[in-house]
Amino acid sequence: MSxxxxxxxxxxxxxxxxxxxxxxxxxxxxxxxxxxxxxxDRQTLTSPTLRIPLxxxxxxxxxxxELTEEPGLPFYIGMQMKLSSHxxxxxxxxxxxxxxxALELVERFISLRIMGFAVRLERKGDKALLYLETxxxxxxxxxxxxxxxxxxxxxxxxxxxGETLFGVADIDIPENPxxxxxxxxxxxxxxxxxxxxxxxxDASYLDLPLVMADSASMQxxxxxxxxxLVAIGLTNRFVRQVRELIHQDGAGxxxxxxxxxxxxxxxxxxxxxxxxxxxxxxxILENIxxxxxxxxxxxxxxxxxxxxxELGYSDVANFNRAFKRWTGTTPGQYxxxxxxxxxTVLINAT
Numbered sequence: 001m002s003x004x005x006x007x008x009x010x011x012x013x014x015x016x017x018x019x020x021x022x023x024x025x026x027x028x029x030x031x032x033x034x035x036x037x038x039x040x041d042r043q044t045l046t047s048p049t050l051r052i053p054l055x056x057x058x059x060x061x062x063x064x065x066e067l068t069e070e071p072g073l074p075f076y077i078g079m080q081m082k083l084s085s086h087x088x089x090x091x092x093x094x095x096x097x098x099x100x101x102a103l104e105l106v107e108r109f110i111s112l113r114i115m116g117f118a119v120r121l122e123r124k125g126d127k128a129l130l131y132l133e134t135x136x137x138x139x140x141x142x143x144x145x146x147x148x149x150x151x152x153x154x155x156x157x158x159x160x161x162g163e164t165l166f167g168v169a170d171i172d173i174p175e176n177p178x179x180x181x182x183x184x185x186x187x188x189x190x191x192x193x194x195x196x197x198x199x200x201x202d203a204s205y206l207d208l209p210l211v212m213a214d215s216a217s218m219q220x221x222x223x224x225x226x227x228x229l230v231a232i233g234l235t236n237r238f239v240r241q242v243r244e245l246i247h248q249d250g251a252g253x254x255x256x257x258x259x260x261x262x263x264x265x266x267x268x269x270x271x272x273x274x275x276x277x278x279x280x281x282x283x284i285l286e287n288i289x290x291x292x293x294x295x296x297x298x299x300x301x302x303x304x305x306x307x308x309x310e311l312g313y314s315d316v317a318n319f320n321r322a323f324k325r326w327t328g329t330t331p332g333q334y335x336x337x338x339x340x341x342x343x344t345v346l347i348n349a350t
Contacts, residue, residue, distance in 0.1 A: 011051035013113055018045040019085055020064050023076050027068040034063055048087070054115070054278040058141040065140065072178030074144040078151025083160065086113050088228070092221035094160050095214040100206035102160065103130065109225045114145065116239060116278055123203055124298075132197040135239050135279040135287055142278075143173040146197055150190070153199065160210045167201030170194035195327035195334060196294045239277050239284065242270070246281075247288050253312045256281045290326045293319075297335045304331050
């Protein structure tokens with residue numbers, strides 16, 4: 001078992017393990033059953049400074065799935081997620097002036113809470129696109145966090161705005177066997193097996209005021225988040241640094257050896273540090289290419305041949321095979337389907 005300490009900056013805050021415990025308790029699962037194998041208990045998880053290594057969180061999540069025998073567990077976790085679950089980031093977001101400001105704060109500080117994940121907001125005409133990107137590869141934790149966060153974002157959006165919102169949620173994981181039973185009670189309509197994790201909604205929602213807007217409180221929370229960023233230092237930015245070195249405009253895609261040289265470390269050390277972050281060099285490279293492919297295809301102003309070349313593929317056939325491996329469809333089919341996809345309900349009134 002990985003060492004757990006309050007000084008561990010490479011894991012997830014204990015609050016998320018506590019959230020898992022609270023959800024699992026619905027099935028009569030006790031803290032002793034879920035946590036004792038990992039040397040943890042509820043009292044320990046209430047520490048605001050404790051972080052748990054990703055490998056340990058992954059094992060706790062596996063144990064929760066095993067004990068509850070509930071494949072829909074990430075749906076329940078997402079529905080029970082509150083902004084307060086995310087510490088000072090959540091407090092800053094809920095006291096922001098409007099939705100746009102709240103999302104900007106999440107985009108800026110998400111690495112404080114959930115390592116290996118990033119949020120990116122784009123505006124395209126009258127639509128807003130909120131992407132959730134990750135280099136985490138530990139399973140089943142990776143897919144569970146993706147599903148839980150997307151559902152949680154929808155759930156929290158209704159709470160902070162007091163509005164019923166509409167949109168489309170795409171998710172890159174296989175369809176959950178429990179989804180049909182959840183379809184009409186989940187706060188989001190989800191399209192599974194997509195090439196990205198994204199919520200698309202009307203851009204006018206970004207101007208919606210928040211019911212708990214408080215500029216003074218938000219500023220205090222932002223200052224605390226900034227102090228935490230300084231305290232964490234470079235540790236949580238390592239994967240981001242590797243991503244930036246793998247691909248830069250005009251430089252193409254670098255090899256693992258080239259990136260290690262630029263970081264003044266051996267290839268072995270680079271791979272070991274990435275493993276500690278729950279990912280690998282090849283997974284990051286693959287993820288970059290997939291995300292770039294989706295953005296370029298969404299742009300709809302470049303030919304598929306040009307996109308394949310920009311992504312470093314020797315020919316279109318290789319790009320087609322890679323994209324079909326990622327998404328189950330070809331670039332051409334994805335572009336046509338994406339342009340025709342209608343909006344559906346994202347958040348239902350409760």
